[in-house]
Amino acid sequence: MRVVVIGAAGYVGGELLRLLVQHPEVTDLEATSRSQAGKTLGEVHPALARVGSARFSGESPAEASRGADVVFLSLEHGESSKLMGDIVDAGPGLVIDLAADFRIHDGRLHERYYGAHPAAALVHRFRYGLADVAGTALRGATAIAAPGCFATATQLALYPLRNAPLVSEPAAVGITGSSGAGVHPKPTTHHPARAHNVFAYSVLGHRHEAEVAEQWRAWSGRADAVPRLLTHSGPFVRGIYLTLHAHLSEPAGQAVIEQAAADYRDRPFVRLVGSPPELTHVVGSNDALVYLTTSPDRREVVVISAIDNLVKGAGGQAVQAMNLALGLPETAGLGGLAAYPI
Ligand SMILES: NC(=O)c1ccc[n+]([C@@H]2O[C@H](COP(=O)([O-])OP(=O)(O)OC[C@H]3O[C@@H](n4cnc5c(N)ncnc54)[C@H](OP(=O)(O)O)[C@@H]3O)[C@@H](O)[C@H]2O)c1
Structure with a gap:
């Protein structure tokens, strides 16, 4: 299978390469970069030094996509919209975009969080790739928008609540590591x-709320519902x-816990745990640890999720979605265990 990663010099691109070089069906892997063309993969991503002398290509995204079975794009927000028309015209079998450009089908919702869409006509081609919920429904997809990292952690916690008798929309408080902000240093990263620092950001308006809201509305049947996502940067x-x-x-708290057990029973990467998870138990793996509990009066529910933002929240989930879309074993290439302690 010929697979191309466009924008492979970034953190998500590096993670995709790390997983794809170990994937049993990937025989031909091309990594493109504007800034790193000609360098070996190991010069840019030191963990890949052992995989040989393969080099970043400077081919244009459209050239690289021609004849590819699968094309992943791991570009800064907005770049996929500029390139997608040419990539689609090049006719690869499957396109998986890791950016937010094609995640949201509701144009008004997209506009509220991201502004006017520069490639709105292409959005309908994409299926939302929340792999642990969609499962085999992704089979046959030709274009997938991989969910955001915070959006993935939020939705895996929210999904079991979709039929619950809620007093108000749930609120989630999350904290992320610095690799979520990409390879280029910024004052806040x-x-x-x-x-040694923690701070909140994008308060009452984190962009991932948009995709969470769109999925939540479909699951719960409540138009206009917006679950709150309160995000923090961690050390x-x-x-x-x-x-x-x-x-x-x-x-109904116990019913929510039972719903989660039914939802995730046969999902290979979601593990329901009996006590609050720890972040280091998932780092490096495609696992999502989910813990649910309810108050003694069964009128409150707490759900806690822990994921690796670059694996389950990005490259790992995208490879899982590829496997599902192509009818490959869902876990192919994703067997790596977490590295603990880290
Ligand atoms: N980091 C995370 O935890 C995470 C999780 C889920 C989703 N995402 C999403 O995934 C995308 C990538 O994130 P990231 O953290 O990997 O960002 P990043 O480290 O900043 O990398 C983005 C890469 O995109 C490349 N690029 C940009 N425009 C390009 C173009 N026109 N042609 C070719 N390459 C281009 C750049 O490579 P060159 O220097 O070679 O141009 C850059 O290295 C973002 O949209 C992000 O929102 C990130």
Whole structure:
């Protein structure tokens, strides 16, 4: 299978390469970069030094996509919209975009969080790739928008609540590591600003709320519902830890816990755990740890999720979606265990 990663010099691109070089069906892997063309993969991503002398290509995204079975795009927000028309015209079998450009089908919702869409006519081609919920429904997809990292952690916690008698929309509080902000340093991601520090950002308006809201509306049947996502930066590199709290109008907490057990029973990467998870138990793996509990009166539910933002929240989930779309074993290439302690 010939697979291309466009924008492979970034953190998500590096993670895709790390997983794809270990994937049993990937025989031909091309990595493109504007800034790193000609360098070996290991010069840019040191963890890949052992995989040989393969080099970044400077081919244009459209050239690289011609004849490819699968094309991944891991570009800064907005770049995929500029390139997607040419990539689609090049006719690859499957396109998976890791950016937010094609995640939201509701134009008004997209506009509220991201502004006017520069390639709105292409959005309908994309299926939302929340792999652990969509499962085999992704089979046959030719274009997939991989969910955001915070959006993934939020939705895996929210999904079991979709039929619950809620007093109000749930709110989730999450904290992310610095790799969520990409490879290029910024004032808020610089080590002295992040180490030994915690701060909230995008309060009452984080962009991932848009995709969470769109999926939640479809699951719950409540138009206009917006679950709140309150995001924080934490003093670590990888991972998202998220706690969701909901009030119920009836004592239905145990039913939510049972719903989660049914939803995730056969899902290979979601593990329901009996006590609050720890972030380091997932780092490096495609696992999502989910913990649910309810108050003694069964009118409150807390759901906690822990994921690696670059694996389950990006490259790993995208490879899982590829496997599902192509009818490959869902876990192919994704067997890596978490590295603990880290
Ligand atoms: N980091 C995360 O935890 C995470 C999780 C889920 C989703 N995402 C999403 O995934 C995307 C990538 O994130 P990231 O953290 O990997 O960002 P990043 O580290 O900043 O990397 C983005 C890469 O895109 C490349 N690029 C941009 N425009 C290009 C173009 N026109 N042609 C070719 N390459 C281009 C750049 O490579 P060159 O220097 O070679 O141009 C850059 O290295 C973003 O949209 C992000 O929102 C990130």
